Amino acid sequence: MAINKNGTGYTFGFAIVMVVVVGTALAATAISLKPLQQANAADKKMMDILGAIKVDSQRDNAKELFAEYVTSRVSIDASGAQVSVKQGDVSTTDATDPFNIDIKKDYRLHKPAKGDLTWANADDLTFPVFECQKEGETYFVVPMVGSGLWGPIWGYVALEGDMQTIYGAKFDHKTETPGLGAEIKESFFTEKFEGKTLAEVGPTYFSVLKGGALTDVHSVDGITGGTITSKGVDEMLNRTMGIYLKYFNNATQRAQR
Amino acid sequence: MSTDTNTAVETKRASLFSKKNRKLLKDPLDDSNPITVQVLGICSALAITVQLQQAVIMSLSVLFVMIGGNVIISLLRNMVPDRIRIIVQLVVVASLVIIVDQVLKAFQPDISEKLSVFVGLIITNCIIMGRLEAFALGNKPGPSLLDAIGNAMGYAWILLVVSIVREIFGSGAISLPGMGQVKFLPTSWFISEGGFYENNNLMILPPMALITVGLIIWIQRSRNEALIEEN
Numbered sequence: 128m129a130i131n132k133n134g135t136g137y138t139f140g141f142a143i144v145m146v147v148v149v150g151t152a153l154a155a156t157a158i159s160l161k162p163l164q165q166a167n168a169a170d171k172k173m174m175d176i177l178g179a180i181k182v183d184s185q186r187d188n189a190k191e192l193f194a195e196y197v198t199s200r201v202s203i204d205a206s207g208a209q210v211s212v213k214q215g216d217v218s219t220t221d222a223t224d225p226f227n228i229d230i231k232k233d234y235r236l237h238k239p240a241k242g243d244l245t246w247a248n249a250d251d252l253t254f255p256v257f258e259c260q261k262e263g264e265t266y267f268v269v270p271m272v273g274s275g276l277w278g279p280i281w282g283y284v285a286l287e288g289d290m291q292t293i294y295g296a297k298f299d300h301k302t303e304t305p306g307l308g309a310e311i312k313e314s315f316f317t318e319k320f321e322g323k324t325l326a327e328v329g330p331t332y333f334s335v336l337k338g339g340a341l342t343d344v345h346s347v348d349g350i351t352g353g354t355i356t357s358k359g360v361d362e363m364l365n366r367t368m369g370i371y372l373k374y375f376n377n378a379t380q381r382a383q384r
Numbered sequence: 385m386s387t388d389t390n391t392a393v394e395t396k397r398a399s400l401f402s403k404k405n406r407k408l409l410k411d412p413l414d415d416s417n418p419i420t421v422q423v424l425g426i427c428s429a430l431a432i433t434v435q436l437q438q439a440v441i442m443s444l445s446v447l448f449v450m451i452g453g454n455v456i457i458s459l460l461r462n463m464v465p466d467r468i469r470i471i472v473q474l475v476v477v478a479s480l481v482i483i484v485d486q487v488l489k490a491f492q493p494d495i496s497e498k499l500s501v502f503v504g505l506i507i508t509n510c511i512i513m514g515r516l517e518a519f520a521l522g523n524k525p526g527p528s529l530l531d532a533i534g535n536a537m538g539y540a541w542i543l544l545v546v547s548i549v550r551e552i553f554g555s556g557a558i559s560l561p562g563m564g565q566v567k568f569l570p571t572s573w574f575i576s577e578g579g580f581y582e583n584n585n586l587m588i589l590p591p592m593a594l595i596t597v598g599l600i601i602w603i604q605r606s607r608n609e610a611l612i613e614e615n
Contacts, residue, residue: 138465163490
């Protein structure tokens with residue numbers, strides 16, 4: 128019996144077999160390469176955190192430098208109370224390690240309503256903070272995620288020991304417009320944050336202003352032509368700091384007592 | 385008996401490099417070059433030719449997808465139902481591209497980041513779909529393999545030339561895979577280090593890639609009379 132190659136049954140059969148074969152092959156590739164990809168992502172994260180406290184690192188020495196500078200990894204809840212503390216080597220498989228908190232995923236699932244500065248269902252979340260020691264000084268690195276014009280933006284802001292002054296900042300983005308919004312990752316923008324301080328009372332702790340405006344100690348000049356991305360950075364900073372400042376205030380009170 | 389098999393192998397080998405097969409390899413390099421003659425795959429050629437290293441990785445990725453796609457489609461050519469043949473081609477190319485993307489993410493994370501969406505866009509690279517539809521569907525795996533290598537190389541050499549020109553004049557350096565960026569001039573000569581040499585930023589921007597490709601087409605047409613169009 129000759130098979131009718133153009134029959135509907137054959138076409139469907141072919142499509143089904145093809146999908147199963149291709150699906151299996153891709154799933155096998157993805158699963159077998161996942162450990163390597165996760166290790167790469169962890170290295171990149173360490174480089175970013177180190178970058179926020181102005182330590183230059185490469186992929187091959189990120190792990191050592193991270194162990195050298197980052198003294199403890201803390202997770203806090205939405206009310207600013209400490210949940211867990213980890214020290215020593217980072218384990219990428221340990222789900223309780225604050226290093227492994229996927230804030231990008233959390234942000235996607237708990238996106239705040241437009242114009243709202245609080246997370247949706249923030250009580251279910253924990254937030255990581257990295258305590259670092261560099262040349263005898265203490266720094267706190269706070270990771271953050273927000274939305275730019277086209278897609279997610281994220282960053283790491285390092286606060287000095289007084290938990291008010293910004294020591295360093297590092298931003299990155301997925302798909303912002305090259306030459307406009309994408310400039311948030313360039314040093315000319317991030318350097319503007321250095322030495323500025325967060326306001327003591329919210330909800331606006333820090334502002335990224337629209338081009339040309341006068342800036343004070345709590346604000347920086349945004350990127351011309353990248354208004355929406357700049358606003359995204361502004362929103363991301365204030366929303367994130369709203370949570371972390373509660374933790375920092377608790378910590379200061381504890382220290383004073 | 386043994387001599388018979390020997391001759392059989394020899395004839396097969398001879399036929400692999402017959403005039404027709406050599407043409408399959410050679411034509412796409414010049415007479416029917418996918419970029420300069422057919423003007424396909426221009427998008428990626430403009431975007432990722434800022435550095436030689438990126439161009440090399442991109443060329444290798446296209447080579448892999450091209451060979452895999454052409455051979456697989458050629459093997460399946462008598463089984464693929466006509467009505468869904470474009471979808472079948474697309475699925476084959478897309479899965480190969482996803483494999484390339486995953487492998488790059490695992491072994492070359494920095495380059496994978498720089499190439500970003502362009503690896504994914506290999507799927508829509510007209511060169512690949514064009515070769516599958518025009519060649520692999522109607523030819524045996526052997527010639528399809530040669531056709532794939534020829535076309536991928538035709539794409540690759542343009543990419544490499546453009547990226548070398550752009551990187552030398554745009555960054556005053558050349559980035560070799562595994563060696564990082566090698567600067568031609570002493571670092572202190574660059575204006576950013578207080579010297580006098582300013583990089584030509586225009587070379588870094590996409591329009592200059594188009595102009596470079598245009599120059600290659602100009603040189604190619606002035607040398608190859610077969611390509612000169614009659615008015």
